[in-house]
Amino acid sequence: MKRIKAACLEQTIQFQLKDGISAELAKQQVLQEYESYKAQMDCHKIQYKVIEEAEQPDGSLIVKIKKQNNTQPVGNYLD
Numbered sequence: 453m454k455r456i457k458a459a460c461l462e463q464t465i466q467f468q469l470k471d472g473i474s475a476e477l478a479k480q481q482v483l484q485e486y487e488s489y490k491a492q493m494d495c496h497k498i499q500y501k502v503i504e505e506a507e508q509p510d511g512s513l514i515v516k517i518k519k520q521n522n523t524q525p526v527g528n529y530l531d
Contacts, residue, residue: 458527
């Protein structure tokens with residue numbers, strides 16, 4: 453019989469600008485969407501660690517993140 457001792461997802465997420473609005477407003481919305489995403493994980497008690505955040509020349513944001521998979525323990529993945 454096997455049991456999962458620890459599990460973790462590593463994701464690269466791009467938060468893209470919305471079309472049809474000013475560049476400055478679009479950048480603000482990208483940051484709000486990113487903060488909302490992190491707040492949602494906090495609310496659901498999902499453990500995560502942001503590895504890298506990179507703003508792109510077009511204003512979009514690329515985030516590399518490690519996060520808990522379902523309710524599996526994360527072990528030392530987030531250390």
